[in-house]
Structure formats: structure tokens, C-alpha cells
Amino acid sequence: MKFICDDNLGKLASYLRILGFDTSFDEDIDDNSLLKTASFEKRTLLTRDRKLASRTHPYGFLLIEDDDPLRQLNIVATELDLKVDPRNLFNRCSKCNEICHTVDKDAITEEVFPFILKTQDTIKQCPSCKRYYWKGSHYKNILKKLIAAVPKKALTGTWPEF
Ligand SMILES: [Zn+2]
Incomplete structure (x- = not known):
């Protein structure tokens, strides 16, 4: 599953990337370009914007009402039945x-x-x-947060030791 996050969900986008999910995020993108990218690149839209959620999304969308990024991650994993493979952890740049x-x-x-x-x-x-x-202290801190946020049933493997 590939994602595109709206401009309110930057932190969620970086968590999804750290988990290995291809996630598009550009805080300066306008709504029309966002929808175009979602459709052209077959991405599921994650948004906090009701107006944006009410428009047509050929590859699906999820309206997220919580404002805490780790709870948002839990909601995405639960609602979209995400499969998280810990082997993909930290393979993708959280920034790009x-x-x-x-x-x-x-x-x-x-x-x-x-x-x-x-x-x-x-x-x-x-x-x-x-x-x-x-895998320094920053890695360990993020890993702890992800372990707490991702529901156990979403996992297709085991978390690495640290
Ligand atoms: Zn990068």
C-alpha cells in the first residue's frame, strides 16, 4: 500500500516511511496537485481535511481526526488493515x-x-x-514509539531487538 499525506500529516508521513511504506508528502502542495499525485501514483490519501476527504479518490482515502501522530499511525494500521513487516524498518529516508x-x-x-x-x-x-x-539512541527512541503504536495483529514478523 502506498500513501500520500496532506500538509497536516508530516510526522505521520515520516513514521510510515520509517516502517517502510512509500509515502508522498510535500507541505507546500496544493489540493489539486495532491489529488492528481494520489491518482497518478495510485496512492491512498491520508487527510485531516473533511473537504478534501469529500472529493473523489480512486485509490481510497482515510479521514484522520486525531491530532497525535502516533495515534494517527495506530488508526491507519487498524482502519486500513496495514501489514507491517519489521524487516523494512529504517530502510527508507524519513525526510525524502x-x-x-x-x-x-x-x-x-x-x-x-x-x-x-x-x-x-x-x-x-x-x-x-x-x-x-x-542504530543509535535516536533509532531506539523511535523504535520504542513504533512498537507501542503499531497493533500486534498488523505485524508480519517480529520487531528487532535493541
Ligand atoms: Zn533523504
């Missing part, structure tokens, strides 16, 4: 929606702190924004 690639640690000694290089087995990079990702 691009798939990240594992990088050779020897090639990035100038860019990443030595402590990180020494303690992390895998470091990934987004091909678009060039941001690096690793």
Missing part, C-alpha cells in the same frame, strides 16, 4: 521517501564521527539528501 543504501564505512571517515563508525555495524545513506542513518 528514498530507499537508503548501506555505505562502505571506510569511505566516510571524514563525514561520520569515529565513535559511530567503531560502534555501528551498518551505516546507511539516503541517495537524495545524503543523510546517514545508524
Whole structure:
């Protein structure tokens, strides 16, 4: 399932990306372009806007009334019967929606702190924004939140240990 989030759902979009879902989000997009992208790219629209929800959506939509991003994630998973595969976790850039690639640690000694290089087995990079990702304290904090928010019945595997 692919998604497009309206401009009120940026945080939800990044959680969906972290879980591995292809999620389009652009906070400057106008309603018509949003609907066009949803239709052209076959994306389910997630919106907080009743007016937007009342328009035609060939690939479905969900009107979200809660304003807490983690509860929103729980609602999306429950209402749309989402299948969450923990193996896809942290493969996608939360900022750009691009798939990240594992990088050779020897090639990035100038860019990443030595402590990180020494303690992390895998470091990934987004091909678009060039941001690096690793399983540090930020990763653990987000993982804890996701484990609490995603309903158990949505899981198709087990969460990683941390
Ligand atoms: Zn990126």
C-alpha cells in the first residue's frame, strides 16, 4: 500500500516511511496537485481535511481526526488493515521517501564521527539528501514509539531487538 499525506500529516508521513511504506508528502502542495499525485501514483490519501476527504479518490482515502501522530499511525494500521513487516524498518529516508543504501564505512571517515563508525555495524545513506542513518539512541527512541503504536495483529514478523 502506498500513501500520500496532506500538509497536516508530516510526522505521520515520516513514521510510515520509517516502517517502510512509500509515502508522498510535500507541505507546500496544493489540493489539486495532491489529488492528481494520489491518482497518478495510485496512492491512498491520508487527510485531516473533511473537504478534501469529500472529493473523489480512486485509490481510497482515510479521514484522520486525531491530532497525535502516533495515534494517527495506530488508526491507519487498524482502519486500513496495514501489514507491517519489521524487516523494512529504517530502510527508507524519513525526510525524502528514498530507499537508503548501506555505505562502505571506510569511505566516510571524514563525514561520520569515529565513535559511530567503531560502534555501528551498518551505516546507511539516503541517495537524495545524503543523510546517514545508524542504530543509535535516536533509532531506539523511535523504535520504542513504533512498537507501542503499531497493533500486534498488523505485524508480519517480529520487531528487532535493541
Ligand atoms: Zn533523504
